[in-house]
Amino acid sequence: MDKKSYHHGDLKQQLIENGLLLLNQKGLEGFSLRKVASMCGVSHTAPYKHFRDKDELVNAINEEVSKKFYSALSEVASLYKNAPKLQIIEIGKAYVRFMVENPEYLKFMFLSDNPYSIKIKDNIFYECKENSAFSVFIHSSKKYFEIINLDKDLYIDKILSMWSLVHGMAILISKKSIEYRGNYLKLTERIIRSSLEI
Structure with missing residues (x-):
């Protein structure tokens, strides 16, 4: 399945925005980079180009x-x-x-x-x-x-x-x-x- 492509910089912001939605829905226990990646329509490895781990994404949010x-x-x-x-x-x-x-x-x-x-x-x-x-x-x-x-x-x-x-x-x-x-x-x-x- 083709993943949505982003211009440089767009994915990072999408990860932050969708990460906020996921945190509000599931809390920290239900939060993961894999789930945020799925919400953004990208591979589960794509977020690691911008964030070392889920804690770094939470801090960015x-x-x-x-x-x-x-x-x-x-x-x-x-x-x-x-x-x-x-x-x-x-x-x-x-x-x-x-x-x-x-x-x-x-x-x-x-x-x-x-x-x-x-x-x-x-x-x-x-x-x-x-x-x-x-x-x-x-x-x-x-x-x-x-x-x-x-x-x-x-x-x-x-x-x-x-x-x-x-x-x-x-x-x-x-x-x-x-x-x-x-x-x-x-x-x-x-x-x-x-x-x-x-």
Whole structure:
């Protein structure tokens, strides 16, 4: 049987995209390069031209999803860098929009064997990469807290509260646990604004 041919570089991206689908469907235990190759319509040896093993492909999938999530938030942050309150509102909306429009990313990052972890120790966030979506959220939150003179001891709690709020909205809307007939981003904005009334 003839296998589908790819231009240089196309197969690697196809492996990442189909690998994400397979991980979401079967989890890590049901994941293999052979299965991803079959989904791409190529021989079982073809993936090894791009990935040493399945762990390397999983890492590539994680990097791709994390990079796109980071880009979605950082692009919005740069548009509103001189308006801290509006910036945090728009970042929250961007978070919800990204997850609603990319449910496969939501499942991979937060509802699978590959959790997007937030680590806290001694009341500080640690192991938080500068090019992560959460770091964008932290920086924006702190800018807003500074202009409203929020007690620094409350920063961690307030950041987690706001992150949890938009995360919850993203899941509820994506899973249709909230069936809102209007514009879900306007609803999200109203809820975020009400949460900022400290």
